Amino acid sequence: MKRVDDFRLMFGKKEYVPIMVGGMGVDISTAELALEAARLGGIGHISDAMVNDVSDRRFDTSFVKDKTRFYKHNIDNSDKSIIKFDLGVLAEATRRHVEATMEAKRGDGLIFVNCMEKLTMNGPRETLEVRMKSALDAGIDGITLSAGLHLGSFALIADHPRFRDAKLGIIVSSVRALQIFLRKNARLDRLPDYVIVEGPLAGGHLGFGMDWAQYDLATIIAEIVQYLQTEKLTIPVIAAGGIFTGSDAVSFLENGSAAVQVATRFTVANECGLPDSAKQEYFRASEEDIIVNTISPTGYPMRMLKSTPAIGSGIRPNCEAYGYLLDGNGGCAYITAYNHEVMLHPNSKNISVKEKTCLCTHMRNFNCWTCGHTTYRLKDTTKRLEDGSYQTLSAEHIFKDYQFSVDQQVALPA
Numbered sequence: 001m002k003r004v005d006d007f008r009l010m011f012g013k014k015e016y017v018p019i020m021v022g023g024m025g026v027d028i029s030t031a032e033l034a035l036e037a038a039r040l041g042g043i044g045h046i047s048d049a050m051v052n053d054v055s056d057r058r059f060d061t062s063f064v065k066d067k068t069r070f071y072k073h074n075i076d077n078s079d080k081s082i083i084k085f086d087l088g089v090l091a092e093a094t095r096r097h098v099e100a101t102m103e104a105k106r107g108d109g110l111i112f113v114n115c116m117e118k119l120t121m122n123g124p125r126e127t128l129e130v131r132m133k134s135a136l137d138a139g140i141d142g143i144t145l146s147a148g149l150h151l152g153s154f155a156l157i158a159d160h161p162r163f164r165d166a167k168l169g170i171i172v173s174s175v176r177a178l179q180i181f182l183r184k185n186a187r188l189d190r191l192p193d194y195v196i197v198e199g200p201l202a203g204g205h206l207g208f209g210m211d212w213a214q215y216d217l218a219t220i221i222a223e224i225v226q227y228l229q230t231e232k233l234t235i236p237v238i239a240a241g242g243i244f245t246g247s248d249a250v251s252f253l254e255n256g257s258a259a260v261q262v263a264t265r266f267t268v269a270n271e272c273g274l275p276d277s278a279k280q281e282y283f284r285a286s287e288e289d290i291i292v293n294t295i296s297p298t299g300y301p302m303r304m305l306k307s308t309p310a311i312g313s314g315i316r317p318n319c320e321a322y323g324y325l326l327d328g329n330g331g332c333a334y335i336t337a338y339n340h341e342v343m344l345h346p347n348s349k350n351i352s353v354k355e356k357t358c359l360c361t362h363m364r365n366f367n368c369w370t371c372g373h374t375t376y377r378l379k380d381t382t383k384r385l386e387d388g389s390y391q392t393l394s395a396e397h398i399f400k401d402y403q404f405s406v407d408q409q410v411a412l413p414a
């Protein structure tokens with residue numbers, strides 16, 4: 001009976017344990033978590049979502065406070081189009097986050113940064129370019145582009161000296177998305193080094209509509225593997241979404257995937273950035289508590305716990321401080337939904353906005369409990385303590401459980 005450790009992910013002549021820990025913004029996949037994956041020979045992701053805020057927390061900078069002060073005069077204005085990111089500050093925050101992580105790296109694995117294209121930051125192209133180039137400058141091993149079609153993204157960094165040496169990957173949820181990407185990027189003569197195929201059971205935003213349940217990861221992978229073979233392209237395919245045990249991973253590795261990307265199991269790791277109280281919510285969840293809704297202003301469906309405080313919250317849009325989801329014209333679906341509610345209830349102090357949520361604020365405060373579909377099984381991966389809470393696990397324990405377990409077993413902590 002095979003286990004994950006019988007397989008290796010190859011990048012050129014280098015081999016890695018074929019386990020990637022997926023990016024989880026905002027700072028849920030912390031540097032500590034990513035570093036453990038790399039130390040154990042796999043690949044860990046940090047995320048650059050709201051990196052100015054992450055830098056403030058990690059390095060005691062004051063980027064968010066400074067930006068809030070600068071745009072204070074606009075707080076009561078429903079038009080947020082003047083709120084721009086200072087590209088120098090964005091570069092500096094990215095450099096700090098990436099550099100400190102890379103300096104702490106031990107072992108044979110790699111650290112990648114997850115860049116969500118949907119963080120359009122009221123200037124999609126220039127902010128994404130700065131985010132990616134600063135991460136490359138700071139020595140990141142690779143960049144995973146997610147939450148978008150990535151069509152012009154490689155071109156943004158084509159003039160960077162590390163364009164051909166750093167690993168570049170994309171996340172797709174269909175063979176069609178991959179085909180379009182490859183067609184658009186053909187003139188760059190630079191294929192992605194890996195393609196993560198994320199199925200409908202993943203956490204975070206989904207690359208599907210609300211009909212997500214009609215799709216199946218294994219089928220999409222089979223289509224993509226077949227397509228790459230027909231085109232004679234050798235790009236490692238990495239399966240993601242709902243892979244809960246080592247045996248689940250082996251079945252993908254035996255069927256054309258070069259590695260797996262996993263996240264949900266690590267949301268209850270000691271090194272994960274979620275507060276302990278949220279980790280306990282994840283442990284306690286039953287299958288009915290996990291829902292997919294459309295409250296994210298990005299337009300993508302998102303999976304989360306039903307008890308997520310972000311649902312129905314009617315806080316004032318916080319774009320002066322954050323503003324990561326402002327589109328190229330300074331709009332955000334939450335601002336529209338909020339203004340509509342205010343118009344309907346002009347004298348009400350506490351309004352509830354059901355349609356959308358202020359994702360920046362709630363992700364930043366760990367009040368949007370996004371999770372994968374298999375979250376309800378997390379309680380089976382640990383022990384219950386005397387006070388009724390569940391024991392959180394070390395990232396090493398979870399990583400090694402994926403790496404060495406067989407027969408659908410999950411090792412409980414010692």
Ligand SMILES: Cc1cc2nc3c(=O)[nH]c(=O)nc-3n(C[C@H](O)[C@H](O)[C@H](O)COP(=O)(O)O)c2cc1C
Pocket residue numbers: 021022023024025026028047049114116146147171198201202203204205240241242243261262263264265267370371372373374
């Ligand atoms: C809490 C959480 C946050 C996530 N945030 C992001 C993110 O910021 N960007 C992204 O590309 N994927 C995100 N994901 C998706 C994961 O990186 C990963 O691909 C997916 O969840 C793997 O499936 P699994 O959770 O069933 O193992 C997130 C997943 C979780 C559970």
